[in-house]
Amino acid sequence: MEKKITVITGGATGMGYAVAEELGKEGPVIIGGRREGKLVEAVEKLEAQGIEAYWHLLDISDVESVREFAEAANAIYPIGNVVTVAGIYVGQADNAGIIRVNALAPSTSTRSSSPT
Numbered sequence: 001m002e003k004k005i006t007v008i009t010g011g012a013t014g015m016g017y018a019v020a021e022e023l024g025k026e027g028p029v030i031i032g033g034r035r036e037g038k039l040v041e042a043v044e045k046l047e048a049q050g051i052e053a054y055w056h057l058l059d060i061s062d063v064e065s066v067r068e069f070a071e072a073a074n075a076i077y078p079i080g081n082v083v084t085v086a087g088i089y090v091g092q093a094d095n096a097g098i099i100r101v102n103a104l105a106p107s108t109s110t111r112s113s114s115p116t
């Protein structure tokens with residue numbers, strides 16, 4: 001069967017990283033976030049567990065960045081699943097920023113990752 005890749009936004013830390021560890025047991029994963037150092041570190045830890053893992057920079061509040069992330073994933077394997085974990089806590093941005101990241105981004109990610 002054709003391999004499919006699982007896309008995980010916010011996959012370098014916290015709950016997203018935990019998702020990458022679990023779903024990575026089933027197949028390849030690609031994680032996205034804004035901090036390259038965190039992404040590289042997370043992929044190294046996943047690979048050390050035998051997981052096929054990739055990273056790509058992503059700012060989920062930027063539609064073009066989300067599109068590029070989805071294209072990068074699809075260039076490796078067709079996207080099979082999208083897990084939107086990237087998010088911010090109250091206090092990390094103003095109200096508009098929180099809405100862009102926590103409320104709008106899940107829908108943008110899913111649309112960008114879906115077959116047209």
Ligand SMILES: NC(=O)c1ccc[n+]([C@@H]2O[C@H](COP(=O)([O-])OP(=O)(O)OC[C@H]3O[C@@H](n4cnc5c(N)ncnc54)[C@H](OP(=O)(O)O)[C@@H]3O)[C@@H](O)[C@H]2O)c1
Pocket residue numbers: 009010011012013014015016032033034035036038058059060061085086087088089090101102
């Ligand atoms: N942990 C809990 O118990 C809990 C409970 C309820 C709700 N939540 C919510 O669930 C979400 C994840 O929680 P967590 O504990 O796993 O937090 P976390 O460790 O801070 O992870 C958040 C991840 O999202 C990424 N991220 C944030 N803004 C982004 C953006 N604009 N573009 C791309 N990636 C972005 C961060 O990476 P970069 O900063 O590198 O971009 C980071 O890897 C948060 O929204 C949190 O409020 C958490």
